Structure formats: C-alpha cells, structure tokens
Amino acid sequence: MTEALLELEDVEARYGQVKALHGVTLEVAEGEIVAVLGANGAGKTTTLRAISGLVSREGGIRFAGKSIARRSPEATTRLGIAHVPEGRGTLSGLSVRENLRLGAYVRRDRAGVREDEGRVLGYFPWLEDRADQRAGTLSGGEQQMLALARALMLRPRLLLLDEPSLGLAPKVVAEIFRIVAELNEREGLTVLVVEQNANLALEASSRAYVLEVGRVALSGSSPELRRDESVRRSYLGY
Amino acid sequence: MRRVLGIAVPLLAAAAAVGVFLLVPHLVSDFHSRDLAEAGVFFIAIVGLNLLTGYTGQISLGHGALMAIGGYTTAALVVHEHWRDVWTIPLAGIAAGIVGFLIGIPALRLSGLYLALATFAFAVAMPSLLKKFSGLTGGSQGLSFLESSPFQVTGLKGTVTVFGHTTTANHFLYYLTWGIGLVGLAIAWLIVRGRFGRAFRAIRDSEAAAASAGVNLPLYKTLAFALSGVYAGVAGSLFAIQSEIVNPLSFTVLLSILIVVGAVVGGLGSLPGLVLGALFIKYLPSLAGHVSTRPGAPDFIYGAAIILVVILLPGGAGGLLGRLFAPLTTWLYTRR
Amino acid sequence: MLLAFDWSQLAQQTVIGLSSGALWALLALAIVLIYRSTGVVNFAQGEMAMLSTFVAWSLVHHGFSFWEAFFATVALSFCGGVGIERAVIRPVERAPVLTIVIVTLGLVFVVDGIARWGWTAETKSLPNAFSTRPIQIAGVAFSIQDLGNIAVSIGLVLLIGVLFRYTKLGLALRAAAINPQESRLLGVRVSWMIAIGWGLAAALGAVAGMLTAPALASFDQNLMQPVLLYALAGAVLGGLESPVGAVVGSLLLGVFVNLVGTYVDWVGNDLRLPVALAVILGVLLIKPAGLFGRTAVRRV
Numbered sequence: 001m002t003e004a005l006l007e008l009e010d011v012e013a014r015y016g017q018v019k020a021l022h023g024v025t026l027e028v029a030e031g032e033i034v035a036v037l038g039a040n041g042a043g044k045t046t047t048l049r050a051i052s053g054l055v056s057r058e059g060g061i062r063f064a065g066k067s068i069a070r071r072s073p074e075a076t077t078r079l080g081i082a083h084v085p086e087g088r089g090t091l092s093g094l095s096v097r098e099n100l101r102l103g104a105y106v107r108r109d110r111a112g113v114r115e116d117e118g119r120v121l122g123y124f125p126w127l128e129d130r131a132d133q134r135a136g137t138l139s140g141g142e143q144q145m146l147a148l149a150r151a152l153m154l155r156p157r158l159l160l161l162d163e164p165s166l167g168l169a170p171k172v173v174a175e176i177f178r179i180v181a182e183l184n185e186r187e188g189l190t191v192l193v194v195e196q197n198a199n200l201a202l203e204a205s206s207r208a209y210v211l212e213v214g215r216v217a218l219s220g221s222s223p224e225l226r227r228d229e230s231v232r233r234s235y236l237g238y
Numbered sequence: 239m240r241r242v243l244g245i246a247v248p249l250l251a252a253a254a255a256v257g258v259f260l261l262v263p264h265l266v267s268d269f270h271s272r273d274l275a276e277a278g279v280f281f282i283a284i285v286g287l288n289l290l291t292g293y294t295g296q297i298s299l300g301h302g303a304l305m306a307i308g309g310y311t312t313a314a315l316v317v318h319e320h321w322r323d324v325w326t327i328p329l330a331g332i333a334a335g336i337v338g339f340l341i342g343i344p345a346l347r348l349s350g351l352y353l354a355l356a357t358f359a360f361a362v363a364m365p366s367l368l369k370k371f372s373g374l375t376g377g378s379q380g381l382s383f384l385e386s387s388p389f390q391v392t393g394l395k396g397t398v399t400v401f402g403h404t405t406t407a408n409h410f411l412y413y414l415t416w417g418i419g420l421v422g423l424a425i426a427w428l429i430v431r432g433r434f435g436r437a438f439r440a441i442r443d444s445e446a447a448a449a450s451a452g453v454n455l456p457l458y459k460t461l462a463f464a465l466s467g468v469y470a471g472v473a474g475s476l477f478a479i480q481s482e483i484v485n486p487l488s489f490t491v492l493l494s495i496l497i498v499v500g501a502v503v504g505g506l507g508s509l510p511g512l513v514l515g516a517l518f519i520k521y522l523p524s525l526a527g528h529v530s531t532r533p534g535a536p537d538f539i540y541g542a543a544i545i546l547v548v549i550l551l552p553g554g555a556g557g558l559l560g561r562l563f564a565p566l567t568t569w570l571y572t573r574r
Numbered sequence: 575m576l577l578a579f580d581w582s583q584l585a586q587q588t589v590i591g592l593s594s595g596a597l598w599a600l601l602a603l604a605i606v607l608i609y610r611s612t613g614v615v616n617f618a619q620g621e622m623a624m625l626s627t628f629v630a631w632s633l634v635h636h637g638f639s640f641w642e643a644f645f646a647t648v649a650l651s652f653c654g655g656v657g658i659e660r661a662v663i664r665p666v667e668r669a670p671v672l673t674i675v676i677v678t679l680g681l682v683f684v685v686d687g688i689a690r691w692g693w694t695a696e697t698k699s700l701p702n703a704f705s706t707r708p709i710q711i712a713g714v715a716f717s718i719q720d721l722g723n724i725a726v727s728i729g730l731v732l733l734i735g736v737l738f739r740y741t742k743l744g745l746a747l748r749a750a751a752i753n754p755q756e757s758r759l760l761g762v763r764v765s766w767m768i769a770i771g772w773g774l775a776a777a778l779g780a781v782a783g784m785l786t787a788p789a790l791a792s793f794d795q796n797l798m799q800p801v802l803l804y805a806l807a808g809a810v811l812g813g814l815e816s817p818v819g820a821v822v823g824s825l826l827l828g829v830f831v832n833l834v835g836t837y838v839d840w841v842g843n844d845l846r847l848p849v850a851l852a853v854i855l856g857v858l859l860i861k862p863a864g865l866f867g868r869t870a871v872r873r874v
Contacts, residue, residue, distance in 0.1 A: 052759060054755070054758075054759075072758070073758040073759050074758055074761050074762065074763050074764075077759060077760060077761035078761055083759045085755075085756065085759060089753070089755075089756035089759060090756075091749050091752055091753050091756060091757070092752075092753075093748070093752045093753075094745075094748060094749065094752065098745055098748075101742075101745060102745060102746075102749055102757075102760045102762070103760065105742070105745075105746065105760050105761045105762060106760075106761035150760075291672065297671070297672055297675070344858075344859050347859070347862065348858055348862055350671050351609075351613075351614065351615055351671060351675075351814075352814075352858055352862050354615070354671075354672075354675060355615065355806065355810060355854060355858065356854065356855055356858045356859075358806075359803075359806075359807075359851040359854040359855050359858075360851075360855065362803060362847075362851055363848050363851040363852075363855075366845065366847065366848045367848070370845075495679050498672075498676065498679075499676060499679065499680075502672065502673070502676050506672075532691055533690045533691060533694075533695065534686070534687040534688060534689065534690030534691030534692070535687060535691055536687070537683045537684070537686050537687030537690060538683065538684050538687025538688060538691065539687070540683050540687070541680040541681060541682065541683025541684035541685075541686075541687060542680070542683075542684055543680075544676065544677075544679070544680035544683070545662055545677050545680035545681070545684070548666070548673055548676050548677055548680070549662075549665045549666055549677070552669060552673060
C-alpha cells in the first residue's frame with residue numbers, strides 16, 4: 001500500500017486557551033481530491049492551519065513520510081504545500097503580477113518558474129490583461145482565481161484550499177471547482193479542500209471527512225457519503 | 239461571610255494605605271521625605287494619565303506640557319498676584335483641565351500613533367512657547383517665588399504650622415502632595431467604578447461597539463482628556479510649590495515621556511500599581527547612578543530597565559499585582 | 575518691484591532649504607520604513623543615527639578617509655539596526671502600539687547612554703563630505719556641499735525605490751509589511767523582513783547623520799535631536815504611510831522652514847523648530863494622512 005502524501009494522526013490544536021481540534025485523524029493519497037466538511041466552528045479551517053503551522057498543534061502530521069508537526073508556515077511552503085487561506089489572502093496592495101511572482105517566492109529554478117507562469121496563464125488567460133492592476137481591485141471571484149493561480153506558481157505537491165466558495169456567486173464557484181478538477185486530472189495535483197458547501201465538495205472530491213466539534217465524525221468515499229442518511233439531513237438539506 | 243469580606247478587604251487596603259502614608263515621614267529622613275514628595279507629583283500625573291490612556295485608550299505624550307500649565311498658573315498667581323502658594327492648586331488644576339479639554343477636541347479626529355505624535359509635538363513646543371510669552375512667564379528665566387514673592391511660599395521659614403501642628407517644610411510637602419494624591423486616587427477609583435468608568439472602558443475596548451451601545455464618544459473622550467489635565471495641572475502646581483521656581487526647562491518633553499513610562503510600568507487600566515510606577519520613575523535615575531557613574535551609564539541602565547520592564551511585565555505592576563491577587567479576588571467575588 | 579526683488583537670494587535660500595530637507599528626508603524615509611513594517615514610529619531613529627555618526631568619527635580618527643568611513647559605517651549601521659530589531663523589538667512584535675512606543679523611547683536612553691559612554695562630551699567634527707567651495711550656476715553662487723547633499727540623498731532614495739519595486743527582496747519586504755500572515759504562507763520569512771527593514775532604516779539614518787555633522791562646525795551627542803523632529807514633521811506632512819511622501823514632504827518642509835526663517839523676522843532662527851512642530855500639528859488636524867497618504871476609511 002502506497003504511503004499517503006499527507007497523514008494526520010490524532011492532531012490537537014488550540015487558539016490560546018481554547019482547544020479547537022480534539023484529535024483529528026485523516027489522510028490524503030497522492031493524486032486525490034479529499035474534502036473536509038462540517039458546520040461552522042467544527043474545526044475545518046483549523047485543520048488546514050494546523051497542517052501549515054499557523055496554529056499551535058500537537059499530534060502526528062506527516063508529509064511524504066516526514067513529520068512536519070514542528071515546522072513554521074514558511075517552512076511547510078518550502079516543502080511544496082500551497083495553502084490558499086480563507087478569504088483568499090490576496091495581497092491587495094500589490095499588483096496581480098506581483099502576487100503571482102510571490103507565489104513562486106521560495107523557488108530557485110528560474111526556468112521552471114517561467115514555464116509555470118506560462119501554464120498558469122493558460123488556465124487563467126485574463127490575468128495577463130490585468131497584470132499591472134492592483135490585486136485589491138479584482139472582484140471576489142477573480143481574487144479567488146488569482147489565489148489559485150498564485151498557489152500553482154509554487155508547483156505544489158499538495159494544495160490546501162480553504163472555503164473556496166465563500167462569498168462567491170454559484171457560477172464563479174462552479175468555474176473554480178472545474179479548474180481544480182482539471183488540474184487534478186491533467187497534472188495530478190493533490191488537493192485537500194475545506195468546504196461548507198457540502199454538495200459542491202462531495203461532487204468534486206473522491207473521498208471526504210466530516211468534522212464535528214473538532215473530531216472526525218464520519219469518513220468515506222464521496223458517493224457513499226452522499227447517500228448517507230445523517231449527512232444528507234445535516235449537510236445536504238434533504 | 240464572603241460578602242462582608244468583599245467589602246472589608248478593599249476598606250482595609252485603603253486604611254492600610256492611609257496608615258502607611260501617615261507613618262512614612264516618621265520612618266524616613268527629612269531628605270527622603272522631600273524625594274517622596276517629588277515622587278508624589280509623578281504619582282498624581284500618572285493617575286490622571288491612566289484615566290486617559292489606560293481607560294479610554296488615548297495615547298498622550300504631552301502631559302508634561304499640561305503640568306507646565308498647572309505649574310505656571312501657580313507661579314504666575316504667586317509672583318504676579320501675590321496669592322498664597324497652596325491656594326493656587328485648584329486653579330492650576332482647572333486651568334490645565336481646560337487646556338486638556340481643548341486638546342481633547344481635535345484629538346477626537348486622531349487615533350493611536352497620530353495622537354501620540356500630535357501630543358509629542360505639543361510637548362516639544364511647550365518650552366519655546368513658554369519662552370516666547372515672557373511677559374507672563376518670565377521668559378527663559380522663568381518665575382522665582384523666593385525672589386519675587388517670598389512671603390507667599392508656605393515652606394519658606396523651614397517649618398510649617400498647620401492646624402496647630404508644626405513640621406519641617408519637607409515633611410509638609412510630603413503630606414500635602416501625597417494627601418492630595420490619595421484623595422485623587424480615591425476620586426479616580428470612584429470614577430472608574432461608576433458610569434464614567436464603564437463608558438471609558440467600553441471606548442477603550444471598541445469605539446464602534448461603544449458608540450452603537452449609545453455611549454457619547456466625543457463627550458467621554460474629551461472629558462477624559464479634561465480630567466487627566468486636571469490631575470496634571472495639580473501635579474504641576476505641586477511641582478512648582480516644591481521647587482519654588484519654574485522655568486521652561488522644567489517641563490521638557492522628557493517629563494511627558496516619564497509620565498507615560500510611569501503609567502505603563504505602574505499598569506495601565508488598573509489603579510493599585512500606579513504608586514510603584516511613580517516610585518520607579520522617581521528613583522530609577524538615582525539608582526542607575528549608583529550602579530555606575532561613568533557618563534552615559536545611568537542613561538543606558540535607565541533605558542534598559544524601562545525596556546525590560548515593559549517586555550517582561552506587559553501589564554505593568556498593576557498587572558502583576560492583579561495576577562498575584564487573582565486567587566483572593568476570585569474567592570471573594572465569585573458566586574458559587 | 576519685481577526687479578528689486580533679490581531672486582538670487584531666493585534661489586540660494588531655496589537650495590539651502592532643499593539641502594537640509596534632503597537630509598531630513600533620509601531620516602523621514604527611515605521612520606516611514608519602520609512605520610510601514612512595524613506600525614510604530616521609532617523615536618530612537620535620531621539617536622541611532624547619532625551613534626552611527628560617532629562610529630564614523632572614530633573610523634576617521636583612526637585614519638580612514640571620509641568616504642571609507644562612510645561606507646563602513648553604513649554597513650555597520652545596517653547590522654546594528656537588524657540587531658536592535660532582533661533583540662528588543664521582536665519580543666514585543668505583537669504587543670499594543672503603546673508598548674512598542676515605550677520600547678523605542680527606552681531605546682532613546684539606551685543608545686544615548688552608549689554614545690555618551692563610548693565617546694566624550696567634547697565637541698567633535700567630521701571632515702567635509704564635499705568641497706566647501708562655492709560653485710556658480712547662472713551667475714548665482716551655490717555651495718557644492720548643499721548640492722552634494724541633495725544629490726546623495728536623492729540618489730539613495732532612488733536606490734531604495736529600485737530595491738523595493740524591482741527586486742525579489744523588495745517584493746518580499748513589501749508583502750511582509752502589507753500582510754504578514756499571508757506572506758508567511760507564501761514562504762516569506764516575515765520576521766526577518768522586519769529586521770531587514772530596521773537595518774535599512776538604520777543605514778539611512780547613518781547617512782543622514784554623517785552628512786549633517788560636517789555642515790556644522792562641531793557636533794556632540796545632541797546632534798540629531800532637532801533633525802528627528804524635522805524628519806517627523808516631514809514624514810507627517812508627506813504622509814506616514816508613504817515613502818515618496820516622506821521624501822517630498824521633507825524637501826518641501828526644508829524649503830518652507832528656511833524661507834520663513836529668512837524672510838519672516840519674527841521667526842528668525844529661534845522659532846524654526848516650532849514652525850516644524852506647527853506643521854506637524856497643522857497636518858494632523860487638517861489631513862492626518864498627509865499629502866500623499868490615503869485617508870483611511872475606518873472599518874466598523
């Protein structure tokens with residue numbers, strides 16, 4: 001059995017005195033799209049932050065077999081984990097081009113970066129026209145796509161996507177998920193996506209975990225979970 | 239039982255404070271009484287600043303200038319109008335309070351660092367302003383009580399008789415300053431516990447939330463400035479009375495900085511530690527001088543001490559005291 | 575009337591004003607750099623520059639030429655700035671503004687203390703950076719030193735501008751200042767970027783000090799105190815958020831203060847500083863964001 005690309009084992013995380021994760025265990029294999037579902041406050045965003053190192057955490061976190069439980073966010077990025085945070089994380093004072101450049105900040109292979117710039121613009125051609133525009137003036141959907149493009153500039157092994165649909169119109173969200181699916185198919189990009197919109201997330205992913213109050217309550221293949229009674233009632237609305 | 243204790247403990251603390259206040263001059267030398275009186279001046283200014291910065295969150299680096307207003311009001315009244323020095327104290331407080339209020343109005347438009355800069359500029363400008371209006375202020379020479387109005391100075395003859403008790407001038411200054419200081423502290427405590435205090439704290443924590451809860455922001459913010467000005471004015475007045483002379487260099491921006499440091503070290507947003515803040519800024523320079531008299535060493539030690547205290551004790555002495563007494567206060571005041 | 579007006583005097587005083595303003599601009603730029611990355615005004619910037627100037631003096635005293643000492647001091651000051659940030663600012667990076675302000679105020683004493691301990695209080699002088707000969711341009715006499723100050727200052731500002739706009743490091747520095755958390759997710763070592771910002775600011779201050787000192791016959795530990803105030807005024811005038819503003823504001827202030835000092839007798843030489851302070855107060859009362867700053871929309 002191949003080793004998973006990302007493994008979380010009994011991970012706990014806290015904000016100051018408040019514990020947000022009470023022991024989360026999950027794994028993501030290379031080439032998969034895995035979704036993390038749950039209500040507000042269930043700990044979905046915290047899980048991604050625990051992986052990146054933005055929040056104090058305990059427990060086993062392994063990436064490509066090596067522990068990253070002690071690594072800072074700057075260091076996890078250097079391992080090839082791209083984290084698109086909740087709210088996009090656009091550097092609004094900088095231009096679109098500068099945002100993209102920062103995506104490749106940790107990379108040293110100039111030729112590779114140029115190649116990727118071409119590829120990324122292939123997925124988001126409109127970015128070229130807006131290259132010198134201030135990123136803060138883009139619409140929400142455009143900023144989300146910029147964030148995705150920026151993440152791709154890292155040539156990441158793992159993409160952490162936090163609530164991509166937040167605050168966006170359905171058409172835009174559909175487009176984003178379509179591009180994510182394409183990236184996964186064409187380039188084998190591994191994705192861990194946190195989503196409140198369970199419908200979307202289950203459609204886009206092959207496996208999913210449902211978090212409740214900082215713990216994994218359910219897990220399984222996405223089609224299975226879609227058919228599951230409790231999931232349907234609590235998260236899918238029917 | 240706990241309810242009785244809950245009321246008794248603060249009263250006991252207050253009684254202890256008064257007791258210490260009365261006893262100290264008998265335990266220390268005359269010279270030290272004078273030093274403590276000077277610390278008392280800082281204390282009063284710090285209590286006032288704390289009301290402004292600790293409770294409404296407005297940073298002022300200009301309270302030394304407000305002290306100047308108080309000091310010069312006293313000096314002008316004594317020297318030009320031949321008032322008795324101690325009777326000028328209330329007027330000095332009011333004068334500085336009015337200026338504080340006037341500063342508070344434009345301060346409404348500024349926040350955080352910008353307010354700090356504006357008050358900083360005011361403090362730096364004050365000595366030049368004092369020199370310029372020399373008719374009233376005596377210019378760079380300043381105003382000297384002893385030269386112009388020796389008989390208006392209470393401590394002149396070396397002993398002072400009040401209500402039939404005779405003490406030395408230094409002890410008198412100590413009692414006068416710390417007496418006013420304790421009264422000022424009590425008033426501040428009452429303000430903080432009451433409606434004003436709640437409004438102030440609401441403003442400090444979130445102006446937007448306070449405003450939407452109906453707190454009249456401009457009123458309370460300017461009131462806080464005025465109030466802290468009154469304290470600064472009284473402090474400045476007492477400073478003038480102690481020194482028997484004022485000149486522009488008595489009130490440089492350094493004084494403003496010292497008051498802020500004292501308030502932060504004492505603990506912003508709480509009252510118990512402020513005495514320690516006053517003692518800190520009064521005694522640290524001489525302590526630093528004791529460690530080493532090489533030029534520059536006292537400054538270095540002084541600055542390093544300030545930095546260390548602020549880094550290690552973010553809540554100041556008050557915060558530390560709060561943490562130490564937390565178990566007791568929790569036990570006294572929590573319902574179970 | 576127009577013919578009787580002394581245009582050459584106006585031109586000379588304007589250049590003199592620009593020259594002072596140019597040096598204030600370097601310190602103002604330092605202040606803005608730190609303000610943008612740390613959110614705080616470093617009240618110790620002037621004293622740090624003063625200490626650098628004394629270091630330069632010692633190097634000259636030991637036989638180095640002015641320019642050799644100059645570059646060495648700039649490098650040393652950069653390291654010093656980084657060191658100060660790591661040692662004293664990093665522990666309070668996340669503390670409220672007032673706490674960090676007090677730390678910088680404490681630094682004023684510490685740095686002042688070091689300067690008074692390491693060097694005597696006797697006045698000293700630095701050799702001139704540029705020749706003191708006057709130069710004739712269009713029949714009007716100007717000082718080479720003034721023109722030199724302006725040239726160095728503008729050159730340095732442009733260099734810093736290029737660093738920030740066109741290099742990877744500059745991009746990282748800007749990102750770290752704008753949005754620290756997101757920048758960390760992109761791999762930017764934000765903490766070190768802040769330290770580098772302090773280093774650059776210290777280097778700028780050093781240049782300001784080393785060019786200010788020769789213009790005076792002699793200097794002592796009080797050298798940079800007025801300069802700090804003028805620099806603060808220039809930075810506030812231009813807008814604390816804006817590096818361009820800091821420079822332009824300081825240049826304008828330099829010309830303004832000098833012309834007012836020359837032509838308005840009541841101000842003369844004593845009230846120049848209060849004029850600068852009045853500018854600070856005036857700007858803060860009318861448009862706190864300054865000439866180039868954006869009026870911040872308060873998010874409720």
